[in-house]
Amino acid sequence: MTKLKTQSLHKKGSDLAQSNRQLEILSNGIFQNGDLPKFKDKISETNQFPLKAKQLEILQINVGYMCNQVCEHCHVDAGPDRKEIMTRDTMLQCLEVIKNSGAHTLDLTGGAPEMNPDFRWFVEEAAKVGIKDFIVRSNLTIIRANKKYYDLPEFFKKHNVHVVSSMPHWTRGKTDKQRGDGVFDKSIKALQELNAVGYGIPDSDLRLDLVYNPSGAFLPGDQMSMEKDFKKALMEDFGIQFHNLFAITNLPIARFLDYLIASENYEDYMYQLVDAYNPAAVANVMCTNTLSVSWDGYLYDCDFNQMLELPVNSKAKHISDFNEELLEGRNIVISQHCYGCTAGAGSSCQGVVA
Amino acid sequence: MSKTYYDPADLRKFGNITEWSEELGNKFFDYYGKVFEDGALTAREKSLIALAVAHTEQCPYCIDAYSKDGLQRGVTKEEMMEAIHVGAAIKSGATLVHGVQMMNKVNKLDG
Numbered sequence: 001m002t003k004l005k006t007q008s009l010h011k012k013g014s015d016l017a018q019s020n021r022q023l024e025i026l027s028n029g030i031f032q033n034g035d036l037p038k039f040k041d042k043i044s045e046t047n048q049f050p051l052k053a054k055q056l057e058i059l060q061i062n063v064g065y066m067c068n069q070v071c072e073h074c075h076v077d078a079g080p081d082r083k084e085i086m087t088r089d090t091m092l093q094c095l096e097v098i099k100n101s102g103a104h105t106l107d108l109t110g111g112a113p114e115m116n117p118d119f120r121w122f123v124e125e126a127a128k129v130g131i132k133d134f135i136v137r138s139n140l141t142i143i144r145a146n147k148k149y150y151d152l153p154e155f156f157k158k159h160n161v162h163v164v165s166s167m168p169h170w171t172r173g174k175t176d177k178q179r180g181d182g183v184f185d186k187s188i189k190a191l192q193e194l195n196a197v198g199y200g201i202p203d204s205d206l207r208l209d210l211v212y213n214p215s216g217a218f219l220p221g222d223q224m225s226m227e228k229d230f231k232k233a234l235m236e237d238f239g240i241q242f243h244n245l246f247a248i249t250n251l252p253i254a255r256f257l258d259y260l261i262a263s264e265n266y267e268d269y270m271y272q273l274v275d276a277y278n279p280a281a282v283a284n285v286m287c288t289n290t291l292s293v294s295w296d297g298y299l300y301d302c303d304f305n306q307m308l309e310l311p312v313n314s315k316a317k318h319i320s321d322f323n324e325e326l327l328e329g330r331n332i333v334i335s336q337h338c339y340g341c342t343a344g345a346g347s348s349c350q351g352v353v354a
Numbered sequence: 355m356s357k358t359y360y361d362p363a364d365l366r367k368f369g370n371i372t373e374w375s376e377e378l379g380n381k382f383f384d385y386y387g388k389v390f391e392d393g394a395l396t397a398r399e400k401s402l403i404a405l406a407v408a409h410t411e412q413c414p415y416c417i418d419a420y421s422k423d424g425l426q427r428g429v430t431k432e433e434m435m436e437a438i439h440v441g442a443a444i445k446s447g448a449t450l451v452h453g454v455q456m457m458n459k460v461n462k463l464d465g
Binding site: 169170171173174212214215216218219220221222225226229230271275 | 392396422426430431
């Protein structure tokens with residue numbers, strides 16, 4: 001049985017459930033009194049302001065904030081109580097864009113995307129378009145949450161879906177601390193089932209990648225070293241194989257921001273991010289080639305901006321108004337959370353960028 | 355005047371030591387950086403050694419730095435604590451082994 005780690009900020013009625021409150025925190029204090037430079041000023045030092053969108057490569061669609069887990073650091077503030085779910089009508093609009101845009105990657109995320117009642121229909125329809133890389137971000141435990149999900153590994157295989165799954169650590173203690181009691185055991189079982197149908201095996205076309213994000217107020221270590229350690233431990237302890245590990249930095253928004261403030265780590269964490277600022281990562285930051293679509297069809301530069309309700313700076317604001325030419329070259333909307341994607345080797349939904 | 359000798363915020367200023375002796379400071383940081391790269395030992399193993407030494411040296415800056423560094427490398431709490439016990443064992447062993455010197459002296463003077 002998976003024990004939920006906490007409640008969503010929305011469920012708790014927390015101030016931080018409001019995006020404007022989060023943005024206020026990110027602009028005040030150490031950023032207002034000049035102790036730390038604002039992100040805009042930092043990227044201006046290397047003439048990288050304004051950040052401009054390049055050609056669209058990745059369409060990331062958030063099909064809903066409902067999730068079977070309530071992870072401690074979730075930037076979506078997802079959970080079983082979240083009712084924001086993409087409708088089939090919006091999915092149809094997304095399918096039109098997938099067919100006609102130049103994006104080579106389709107990336108479905110959530111919440112737990114599998115909990116959207118139209119998820120399978122959407123995957124079947126999207127797979128017919130023949131997009132080069134079709135990603136589903138699965139939290140793994142959903143595969144073991146209920147009988148109706150047990151066949152997901154076969155379903156993913158049938159549609160040649162690239163599975164990207166969260167796995168905070170190769171030990172039970174660290175994983176369950178972040179994601180809830182019982183999550184580790186269920187995740188291991190789910191990974192074994194994905195391996196059993198061919199996912200994650202070297203030379204297999206069925207891609208299985210893991211996402212690592214730190215369990216506390218520190219930055220991720222070197223992605224290649226972490227991948228080596230994960231591979232060794234998961235193989236030795238459980239016979240599990242996977243392709244690549246993406247090391248992702250926790251951005252200071254939503255539940256992670258709440259955690260940073262409650263644990264009195266907020267200022268130190270922001271100092272860490274700013275100290276680790278890497279201008280080379282700015283050049284390849286994911287918002288420049290990605291478009292994020294929310295459950296209700298609105299467009300954002302990234303999933304984080306979606307959660308902060310910072311829409312794209314373009315006349316095309318909704319998937320129904322999608323216009324690749326209009327969106328290309330738009331100014332990316334930034335705030336201090338963006339330091340999370342430019343620290344060290346950089347961070348994106350595909351791991352490091354520099 | 356600060357109320358304590360150690361201020362955690364000073365760790366971030368470590369690099370400033372080059373301001374008063376640039377050449378030596380830079381040589382030190384180049385050396386330091388090189389030492390912690392992967393070599394015959396992995397950077398992860400070196401981080402655990404550094405954590406143990408940080409404790410035997412009782413350097414609060416180093417303890418903060420290598421606790422965080424260990425977390426970033428995926429080092430577990432159990433690994434960190436075992437490393438510190440190695441440091442503690444050597445430190446106490448180093449004390450006790452001098453007991454032989456005491457015994458020699460006592461035996462010579464009063465044997």
